[in-house]
Amino acid sequence: MAKLMGGSAGFHVQGAHMQASRPPSLSFRTCAQLEISRFCTIPRFMGVKAVNASQQHMRHRFSSIRASALPCMQDDTTRYFDFVVIGSGVAGLRYALEVSKHGSVAIITKAEPHESNTNYAQGGVSAVLCPKDSVESHMQDTIVAGAHLCDEETVRIVCTEGPERVKELIAMGASFDHGEDGRLHLAREGGHSHNRIVHSADMTGKEIERALLQAVENDENISVFGHHFAIDLLTCQNNGEIFCYGVDSLDTKAQKVVRFISKVTLLASGGAGHIYPTTTNPPVATGDGIAMCHRAQAVISNMEFVQFHPTALSDEGLPIKPAKIRDNAFLVTEAVRGDGGILYNQSMERFMPLYDDRAELAPRDVVARSIDDQLKKRGGKYVLLDISHKPREKILAHFPNIAAECLRHGLDITQQPIPVVPAAHYMCGGVRAGLQGETSVKGLYVAGEVACTGLHGANRLASNSLLEALVFAQRAVQPSIDHMVDADADPCLAEKWARPVLSVSIKDSALSDIIEKTKKTRMELQSIMWEYVGIVRSTNRLKNAEWKIGDLESEWEEFLFRRGWKPATVGIEACEMRNLFCCAKLVVKSALARRESRGLHFTEDFPYLEESKRKPTVIFPTAIQELTWSSKPLQRQLQCK
Ligand SMILES: Cc1cc2nc3c(=O)[nH]c(=O)nc-3n(C[C@H](O)[C@H](O)[C@H](O)COP(=O)(O)OP(=O)(O)OC[C@H]3O[C@@H](n4cnc5c(N)ncnc54)[C@H](O)[C@@H]3O)c2cc1C
Structure with a gap:
């Protein structure tokens, strides 16, 4: 294990x-x-x-x-x-x-x-590029957002070398927005104490x-x-x-x-x-x-x-629902809050000041938990993010992508608030x-x-x-x-490992059963993760998740192997599934191991920070692997003598 x-x-x-x-x-x-x-x-x-x-x-x-x-x-x-x-x-x-x-x-x-x-990144790249800003300030913001679990040396390196890396991107042809003064336009986002976000409207990732x-x-x-x-x-x-x-x-x-x-x-x-x-x-x-x-x-x-992004577009709250369920939730960038966007519950009550002095500019974990709390207390499916009090031209210039996506679904963000919910966003x-x-x-x-x-x-x-x-x-x-x-x-190296095999030897009907079962299993795993390993956790729910995921995985593997699947067989659905199982289990194990609440990990059983626990969680490999398919490599690791 x-x-x-x-x-x-x-x-x-x-x-x-x-x-x-x-x-x-x-x-x-x-x-x-x-x-x-x-x-x-x-x-x-x-x-x-x-x-x-x-x-x-x-x-x-x-x-x-x-x-x-x-x-x-x-x-x-x-x-x-x-x-x-x-x-x-x-x-x-x-x-x-x-x-x-x-x-x-x-x-x-x-x-x-x-x-x-x-390709989906909207907000931009942070870098100290303005004389009023400093590496120390960027470091401090990073460390505060990271709940003091950041590695200071890494933070210093990234904040120091970052500006040069951004300039190289520009030299390679990436085009970012400029202000009226001809300089790079630097936006501000939640948790940053200066304007330091280099961006290309709200489609920065696509441009990079x-x-x-x-x-x-x-x-x-x-x-x-x-x-x-x-x-x-x-x-x-x-x-x-x-x-x-x-x-x-x-x-x-x-x-x-x-x-x-x-x-x-x-x-x-x-x-x-x-x-x-x-x-x-x-x-x-x-x-x-x-x-x-x-x-x-x-x-x-x-x-x-x-990291759960606090403000993904809620399809539930759109006047015209998308024709099909999206593969990924549409993000409403942090920059909307940075530009003055206000969060309201569905009764149009502003709630962020109740949770944090920084209100809408608080870091993501605080905002996501506050929204989660509002949704649980009030039973709503989404909250509202309003930027319509800002000049129309500015909204359209800064957020053309979000404006267009909402308009496609009957919502004009220059006039109406945007329905938003938290969504899984980033693996720290x-x-x-x-x-x-x-x-x-x-x-x-x-x-x-x-x-x-x-x-x-x-x-x-x-x-x-x-x-x-x-x-x-x-x-x-x-x-x-x-x-x-x-x-x-060594050219012979390639033949030292056994080769994975395709699922061609499995009958068509068995294969479609496997694909169907895998789709269902994937959705079940995702809902266990949301229900038991979401924004607010508890030891009991995490243990439940561990147990449920273990059962789900065994059942899925047994199903596959009963229908002719072999340990070395590969197919994209099954390979992704075993990776999802593996990652989900790593998240649950790590969450169970952290007996405090810090940053993105909030557990009701240990709701406070504890200085003695201010250490990273580390999963060391051991020689004996778990016996599930998801935790073993397809090819046995060679012993090179
Ligand atoms: C909607 C959205 C908005 C974001 N906005 C911002 C932002 O404004 N600023 C910011 O700093 N960050 C933002 N992020 C986060 C940021 O975009 C990502 O963390 C960053 O782009 C990751 O870059 P990467 O090269 O590590 O991975 P990715 O850009 O995700 O690239 C991973 C690549 O690996 C490939 N891949 C994965 N698995 C396999 C496999 N088994 N075999 C072969 N290929 C594989 C994928 O196809 C992909 O090409 C945002 C993220 C999202 C989703």
Whole structure:
């Protein structure tokens, strides 16, 4: 079973059991060291560049062929690259554009390349670009929003390097709004004490994605594999250290398994919003990267901190309902509150000042909980966000996308308030990363929403995630190049792992039963998560969730295997389902481990902050994996001797 450490327990590294279960490559600060620091510090993975004895051994073992020879060894089912990037959002694309100067790059992405959380980002990217603003102020806002669980070093790095990363984006062709003075227009959002949000109207993510995809298209060293679903990482274990050599993918258009062998793998697969029924995330956000890493025995952290955006458009409250249920809830950006939007309940009573002095400008967790409380107390299905008191031209200039979406459904936001509800929005936890995006698995780096760098702590400050993705995508570049130069790849490596198999041997009728059952199971899992692991939690409800999810998973697996499914069989619905199960269980376990309320994690049984619990939750891998299908990699991890 995966070893989970939460609260104070997570750092009692002296414990004999912890010593045994932690991969020896990880280096952790001791509890005492943590406590003398004002801000809680996420432990780092050390020695990324150092070549130790076991790596030397591996190099010898797998040596023979250099990077330049790899691209010519492609065939339909096995492809060799220096760098494999999983995900084509801001993190993956930005990284690919840098490492492509040093070797061949494959970007594999599960849908159309633009389909990503990035593409939906509205508000913008936060960066200190105004002389009146300061890095210290941005840091302070980040740390306060993160309920003092942020890693101060990470926060400093991101706030300091951020402005440069934004300027690079502009140099690459991203176009952001300018004010009448000709300077970048900097908006303000909840939790920020200065105007520092660089934006492109309310479609900032789309503009960033457009500019980066355009640059990727012009880069001869990058190959993009759309509709390739990453299934599991290919890993080897040597002397207790785990090494990554690429990933298996399912080409969902051609219906074939394609193995990517690489010297370096960057995981930039985004979030896990679809563990909940209502989410602002597009359908691709099923937590695949976190689940893959957990199965590959990487360290996972802070999964209890799921950000619910307080203001997703409530279809229930629209005069004209959408013709079909949306895959993802439409977001009404934070910037609407930043621009003076007021929240009312359905009796048109302003309620935010009752909960927090900052009223509508309070951080997201506070606003989401306040709305949740209003809905529970008053039995409503939505609350109202009103911006109609602002000049019409300004509303239309700042929020053209929201205005158009509402108008399509019979609502004029320049005249009427917008019906809104909270929706799952952002995963603050993820694969634990060091300051250069390194993970506990050698050759595997992470950037963007899939990573837990320590920036967000217990809650993400608005517009800090695009920034984090940009900064960490860049920081992972140099160690990746160093690793790539050091690594050699054996052409026979590709055949060392058994290959996943397609579901072709399963009868059509059984297969459609499986797909139907999986759809139903997915909805059941999502409703358990919403009901028992939502905005306000309790130990009892979390335990119930753990038990219900366990039962649901066993029932689903039994159903599949009774109909001819095998452990190595792959199909996109089932693969996503096992990833959703894996992530949901990580969230529940982490939430149960945190016996206090902090940031996004609020539990009725421990409703207060506790200084002694101001530590990240860490899920360490152990040698013995849980026996469920979702927690085991399809390919057995190799022992490299
Ligand atoms: C509606 C909305 C509005 C937002 N607004 C803002 C904002 O204003 N400012 C801000 O800073 N942040 C915002 N965010 C958050 C921000 O957009 C994301 O955190 C950020 O874009 C994540 O970038 P990423 O590159 O890590 O992941 P993503 O952009 O999500 O990209 C992930 C990529 O991985 C691919 N992928 C996933 N699984 C697999 C798999 N198994 N195999 C292959 N490919 C896979 C996906 O297809 C996708 O291409 C918003 C998010 C949403 C949903």
